[in-house]
Amino acid sequence: MRRLAIFCHRRAGWVVAVWLAVLAGLTVGSALAGPEHQDTPTLPASDSSRAQELVGGQGARPSG
Secondary structure: OOHHHHHHHHHHHHHHHHHHHHHHHHHHHHHHHHOOOOOOOOOOHHHHHHHHHHHHHOOOOOEE
């Protein structure tokens, strides 16, 4: 661990540049992977989907 600390301390500019390059790569990669996140998984033969079909999208009604 000490050797890693010495290496990073001696080459601080290089280490920061590598971290910025990694961050830029992750940002570009996530943008290329797809900007739209879809949070609606479907399992057509599950009990939950059958129950939702029976309810028919009525949703919860406020009581009182």
